[in-house]
Amino acid sequence: MPWIQLRVTTTEEKAEQVSDMLMGWGAQAVSFLDAHDTPIYEPMPGEVIYWTNTVVVGLFDAEHPMDKVVNQLKQVSFFKGEPNFKLEQLEDKDWEREWMDNFHPIKFGQRLWVCPSWRDIPDPTAVNVMLDPGLAFGTGTHPTTALCMQWLDATVKPEQTVVDFGCGSGILGIAALKLGAKRVIGVDIDPQAIEASTANAKRNNVEGQIELYLPKDQPKDFQADVVVANILAGPLAELKDIISAYVKPGGLLALSGILESQAQSVIDAYSNEFSFDPIAVQDEWVRLSARKQA
Structure with missing residues (x-):
């Protein structure tokens, strides 16, 4: 199907209001983009953050009467004049097929692979994680995930516990x-992440060894041999206090999702309790x- x-x-x-308007005018989906490539950090639980200059993108069927949508947009009073907008045709592709072909x-x-189901x-003799891209972050393609996977490959030993x-x-x-590892505790603020993790654990036949929690339900007194926080x-x-408490004395910790310019500030936050290795960069x-x- 062709799209506009x-x-x-x-x-x-006004980003949320514009999103609601586009959906009300017939958009099939709406997404948010940064107009000026400004860094935005992961929100705390219950917090929603948009960029100071946000591009709201509405996806419409190509046969939708876009002239009416544009006229409605021009009548919105808070734009204070002509709204800043752009209409674009999207190439008519089988986007699911295109996405699958590129994953x-x-x-x-040394031994760890992530493989899509199709x-x-x-290498059947390697350690293979079967994982299809979905709603939740983490397929191995982002450098932060890749760095953590490499570390786990070199670090995890049989019978260890992991957070x-x-x-x-x-x-x-x-x-x-x-x-x-014999047991994993997974924690995430997003219920969709819990659903995705549950489904992926079943796909890999490890659902009996992983426990998944929203922050309000996470264990308070559990300590693990290995903790990774991406x-x-x-x-x-x-x-820091919550993450540190999960690591047993002598245990190992990996932190990622950090830009090079932010590394020292994170090290400083944890340095009272942890001795750091050289930084890995990608x-x-x-x-x-x-x-x-200890």
């Missing part, structure tokens, strides 16, 4: 179980790894 997208530049205060098995470290497994803080798709916790620098610093993102002092 309407891109409307607005402010963070391939990926290797991490591809052949490159995956900010579990997203469940990729890190599932990889840890496939590498020999979120972002701001939340990593703010949630495409301006870093992974910090450390051991908790």
Whole structure:
């Protein structure tokens, strides 16, 4: 089916209102983009953040009467004059097929692979995590996930316990179980992440070894041999006490979702309790790894 997208530049205060208007005018889907490539950090639970200059993108059937939509847009009073918008035709492709064709098995470290279900497994003797892209973050393609997967491949030992803080798709916790861990606790603020992790755990036959929680339900007294938190620098610093408490004395910690410019501030937040390894860097993102002092 051919599509047309309407891109409307607005402010963070009006982004949600513009989204509601586009949906009311017949948009099949609405997304938000940053107009000026400004960094935005992962929100805390219950918090919604938009960019100061936000582009709201509405996706319409190409046969939709877009002249009427544009006329309605021009009548919106808070734009204070001609709204900043752009209509664009999208190429008529089988977007699902295109997406599937471009997602391939990926290797991490010496023995760990992530494989989509529609591809052949490159090495049946390796440690293979079966994972299809979905609603929750984490397929291995982003540098932060890749850095954590490489670390897990080199770190996890049989019978260890692991916490995956900010579990997203469940990729890190599932990889840890496939590498020999006996138990994983996964925590995420997004209920869709819990659903995705549950589905992916079943796909990999490890559902009996992973426990998944929203923050309000997470265990309070559990300590693990290995803790990995792939979120972002701001939340990593703010949630330092909670994340640190999951690591047993002498246990190992990996933190990612951090830009090189933010690394030292995160190290400073944890340095009273942890001794850090050299920083691992990939495409301006870093992974910090450390051991908790006994």
